[in-house]
Amino acid sequence: MELSTKYQAYIDCLNKRELIRLADYVSEDVIYNGERIGLEKYSAMLAGNYRDIPDLKFDIVLLTSESSVVACRLRFDCHPEADFLGLQVNGQHVVFHEHVFYKYIDGKIAQVWSVIDKAELADQLDGKQ
Amino acid sequence: MELSTKYQAYIDCLNKRELIRLADYVSEDVIYNGERIGLEKYSAMLAGNYRDIPDLKFDIVLLTSESSVVACRLRFDCHPEADFLGLQVNGQHVVFHEHVFYKYIDGKIAQVWSVIDKAELADQLDGKQ
Numbered sequence: 001m002e003l004s005t006k007y008q009a010y011i012d013c014l015n016k017r018e019l020i021r022l023a024d025y026v027s028e029d030v031i032y033n034g035e036r037i038g039l040e041k042y043s044a045m046l047a048g049n050y051r052d053i054p055d056l057k058f059d060i061v062l063l064t065s066e067s068s069v070v071a072c073r074l075r076f077d078c079h080p081e082a083d084f085l086g087l088q089v090n091g092q093h094v095v096f097h098e099h100v101f102y103k104y105i106d107g108k109i110a111q112v113w114s115v116i117d118k119a120e121l122a123d124q125l126d127g128k129q
Numbered sequence: 130m131e132l133s134t135k136y137q138a139y140i141d142c143l144n145k146r147e148l149i150r151l152a153d154y155v156s157e158d159v160i161y162n163g164e165r166i167g168l169e170k171y172s173a174m175l176a177g178n179y180r181d182i183p184d185l186k187f188d189i190v191l192l193t194s195e196s197s198v199v200a201c202r203l204r205f206d207c208h209p210e211a212d213f214l215g216l217q218v219n220g221q222h223v224v225f226h227e228h229v230f231y232k233y234i235d236g237k238i239a240q241v242w243s244v245i246d247k248a249e250l251a252d253q254l255d256g257k258q
Contacts, residue, residue, distance in 0.1 A: 004195075062198060062200070062230050062242070063195075064193045064194060064195040064198045064199070064200045064230075065193060065195060066133075066192075066193040066194060066195060069191060069193045070193070071191070071193045071200030071202075071228075071230070073230050073242055085248075097242070097244065098244075099200075099228030099229070099230065099242070099244045100228070101191050101193075101200070101202050101228065113191070113202055113226070113228070115226065115227075115228045115244045115245070115246045116244070117244045118247060118248060119214075119247060
């Protein structure tokens with residue numbers, strides 16, 4: 001299977017919130033932003049995102065892959081509840097992006113480098129923060 | 130020429146600070162983070178970066194390209210003077226990353242989507258901001 005197809009299946013899994021299938025896509029020893037958090041914490045992080053952002057949906061807007069690396073620009077159009085990334089969003093409608101790189105080993109995501117455009121998000125909030 | 134080779138030549142140009150050659154790599158009508166700033170403002174933005182960060186150097190740590198899109202994780206190990214991204218860096222040593230996507234048209238960069246990891250940078254500053 002092409003890496004980009006495999007990645008799209010991972011995003012489908014996230015959008016269906018089928019965390020029980022996450023192990024099909026993510027390595028047991030996954031490293032996230034330099035920290036070896038493992039599959040369990042990775043899954044808990046996603047569960048936290050679903051809780052904090054009830055209408056969370058991952059939209060791929062740009063995708064490239066080469067050898068074992070995937071890069072994706074993700075778009076989020078949603079209403080985070082309460083705090084998000086230390087910002088008081090409190091259910092306001094926001095659109096923001098994440099730029100994320102993934103290193104695949106043995107067909108699964110082994111390492112993730114993620115940067116969220118927090119400045120873009122902050123600019124949309126009432127009484128800019 | 131492969132797109133990734135072309136991109137590496139662009140980064141070499143930035144590191145040599147040969148802005149006079151920028152037009153070889155960047156379109157006259159370049160769009161940066163959604164705004165059609167054009168080559169002149171793009172060049173001025175880089176000149177501003179060189180001024181604000183005297184030891185600025187672009188290090189490619191991850192690079193993927195596919196059809197007309199390049200994605201790159203860039204690493205910066207430097208000492209920004211005074212303010213940078215609204216943070217009081219004042220010459221402190223910082224290491225931070227940028228995740229950036231480029232759309233090529235006719236062999237030149239036509240569109241750029243850039244996100245800098247500002248949180249990573251802020252975490253390194255004295256009296257965290």
